[in-house]
Amino acid sequence: MDQIESESLYDERGNVxxxxxxxxxxxxxxxxxxxFGDQPMKVQIISHPCTMRMGANLTLRIxxxxxxxxxxxxxxxxxxxxxxxxxxxxxxxxxxxxxxFIDVTAAPAVLLTRPRRIATLSHQGIYILxxxxxxxxxxxxxxxxxxxRQSAAVLTExxxxxxxxxxxxxEAELADESAIEAEAKAFDTWLGEGDPSCRALxxxxxxxTDVHRRALRAARDRSRTRKDQK
Amino acid sequence: xxxxxxxxxTGAAAGGFSDYAPLPPTSTRALSLRADYLRTEVDMLGxxxxxxxxxxxxxxxxxxxxxxxxxxxxxxxxxxxxxxxMGWSDIAEVVGVSISAVRKWRKGGDASPESRSKLARxxxxxxxxxxxxxxxxxxxxxxxxxxxxxxxxxRPLDLYLEGHVLKxxxxxxxxxxxxxxxxxxxxxxxxxxxxxxxxxxxxxQRSIRRRDE
Numbered sequence: 001m002d003q004i005e006s007e008s009l010y011d012e013r014g015n016v017x018x019x020x021x022x023x024x025x026x027x028x029x030x031x032x033x034x035x036f037g038d039q040p041m042k043v044q045i046i047s048h049p050c051t052m053r054m055g056a057n058l059t060l061r062i063x064x065x066x067x068x069x070x071x072x073x074x075x076x077x078x079x080x081x082x083x084x085x086x087x088x089x090x091x092x093x094x095x096x097x098x099x100x101f102i103d104v105t106a107a108p109a110v111l112l113t114r115p116r117r118i119a120t121l122s123h124q125g126i127y128i129l130x131x132x133x134x135x136x137x138x139x140x141x142x143x144x145x146x147x148x149r150q151s152a153a154v155l156t157e158x159x160x161x162x163x164x165x166x167x168x169x170x171e172a173e174l175a176d177e178s179a180i181e182a183e184a185k186a187f188d189t190w191l192g193e194g195d196p197s198c199r200a201l202x203x204x205x206x207x208x209t210d211v212h213r214r215a216l217r218a219a220r221d222r223s224r225t226r227k228d229q230k
Numbered sequence: 231x232x233x234x235x236x237x238x239x240t241g242a243a244a245g246g247f248s249d250y251a252p253l254p255p256t257s258t259r260a261l262s263l264r265a266d267y268l269r270t271e272v273d274m275l276g277x278x279x280x281x282x283x284x285x286x287x288x289x290x291x292x293x294x295x296x297x298x299x300x301x302x303x304x305x306x307x308x309x310x311x312x313x314x315x316m317g318w319s320d321i322a323e324v325v326g327v328s329i330s331a332v333r334k335w336r337k338g339g340d341a342s343p344e345s346r347s348k349l350a351r352x353x354x355x356x357x358x359x360x361x362x363x364x365x366x367x368x369x370x371x372x373x374x375x376x377x378x379x380x381x382x383x384x385r386p387l388d389l390y391l392e393g394h395v396l397k398x399x400x401x402x403x404x405x406x407x408x409x410x411x412x413x414x415x416x417x418x419x420x421x422x423x424x425x426x427x428x429x430x431x432x433x434x435q436r437s438i439r440r441r442d443e
Contacts, residue, residue: 012328017333050435120330122322142438146426146428149428150436151436152436153436154435156319162318163318166333166337203430205370205374206370208315209314209315209316209370209373212311212316
């Protein structure tokens with residue numbers, strides 16, 4: 001099983017960029033999980049990026065698992081000795097936590113808001129999470145390269161959406177969840193246009209650079225149009 | 231059977247070694263010696279040229295990196311992402327930072343001199359790959375799996391991250407095959423073949439299944 005240093009595991013901790021779409025591995029705080037008592041808790045999204053959306057919208061419920069303090073999730077022994085959890089070393093103030101796969105459940109998507117998001121994983125971190133989930137449920141160990149290839153299209157789409165939103169929205173709008181959601185829909189519409197659509201082209205890595213250039217041009221055009229209209 | 235040379239018996243039929251008639255200078259032995267000498271010369275010259283070529287490439291790359299470092303970090307990112315179309319995750323991986331960090335630089339945030347140098351290095355390499363005329367879209371090439379049998383998932387970007395820049399240029403120039411390069415830089419690469427493969431599933435998404443040989 002692979003392991004990863006905390007510097008490489010996270011994309012952000014603490015103040016997380018709102019423009020980044022919700023993704024597998026995101027950690028939220030203050031979530032009251034149905035069936036887990038009244039106390040707000042930390043949870044991590046477990047759903048694969050392919051299965052947590054219907055078009056641009058999140059599914060009504062999203063698979064999550066509770067995140068709890070865990071002192072022994074660092075070092076080789078920490079990673080190899082705790083196969084039922086996803087180690088989250090240094091998640092908050094250098095304190096260690098872990099996601100408990102055994103308590104996986106579904107959370108209403110409306111609870112998983114951007115202000116409640118306290119950490120996001122790097123792509124490498126997402127592959128590690130996927131590897132551990134597969135191991136937990138099937139005892140099969142998948143190489144990270146394979147998981148990278150499987151997730152390439154959907155993770156590239158997520159980063160393009162992030163870039164699109166930052167290009168189009170103003171600083172004030174980037175602090176407004178509804179403006180971000182609206183722009184995510186505009187990106188989704190753009191991605192599905194044409195035949196073949198850019199979304200279809202993303203299924204082959206050879207087109208990724210071309211789709212990236214096209215997305216950036218379209219986002220800048222949209223940004224200019226919006227400015228002209230104001 | 232008696233073997234003769236110049237009408238004289240040779241080998242066992244001729245008796246001992248000293249019984250061989252002296253060979254004239256134009257004989258096959260002299261020709262063989264000459265060929266030995268020439269081949270050694272060519273091999274040595276070949277190695278020398280290869281070393282010199284490597285040095286020249288390194289100097290060329292260093293010059294290009296120096297030129298690139300004159301650009302601002304946001305300028306380098308515009309070149310890599312905006313013009314080349316390189317993915318933000320790949321850029322982040324090359325520099326060894328998070329995507330968020332790179333996105334902040336894009337908007338004017340400060341990057342360390344080391345990060346700036348890493349951005350300049352990849353930008354310089356992409357120029358080289360394109361100018362050689364073999365790789366039309368070098369950023370896309372870096373992201374593609376190398377043409378190997380099913381079950382291998384190795385990208386030029388992976389070799390770059392391991393520091394094999396000149397080998398990458400060799401590969402792009404088709405001076406060596408993918409297998410030859412991997413034998414040199416990853417001697418155990420064949421053991422990394424996966425029993426699984428990625429395929430486009432019925433819902434249009436990618437899935438993983440056992441490789442069917």
